Amino acid sequence: MSQVTLYTTQHCPYCVSAKRLLASKGVTPREIDVEASPQHLMEMLQRSRRRTVPQIFFGELHVGGFDDLAGLDQKGGLDALLHS
Template identity: 40%
Template sequence: MNNVTVYTTNTCPYCTMIKNFLDGKNIPYKEVNVEESPEMMMELMQKTGQMGVPQTEINGQWVVGYDPNSIMAALR
């Protein structure tokens, strides 16, 4: 079973695209909205050094931005 977490904001179009992509592939994921949890944004920056969203953690691997190919590779 894959462990997938998507870090998003309310205004990010790529966040919506990544959620639609995962939904379309029937891949379950947990969403963490960093706008609603600023402390999660700090945690994210410490883990990846990146401020942008979406960031997707898949089984401990990070994919930054909307990158379906990297997401599918990390899921294998």
């Protein structure tokens, strides 16, 4: 499985939900707080082309935000991605 990277902020309920969903799958993501670092915010913007958090990556694959992650899980795609 590729490294899971999660761009977050401290007070984002969707970030908490994404971390909780990933934890339920046994995944501990690399978490990057974009509020704490303008450099990481710019990195997230370049990688995702989105300004909202969370932004979730499996290796270089951009999954999207929490709604995208949850939708992927509901369709069975998250487990397939985690076990590929």
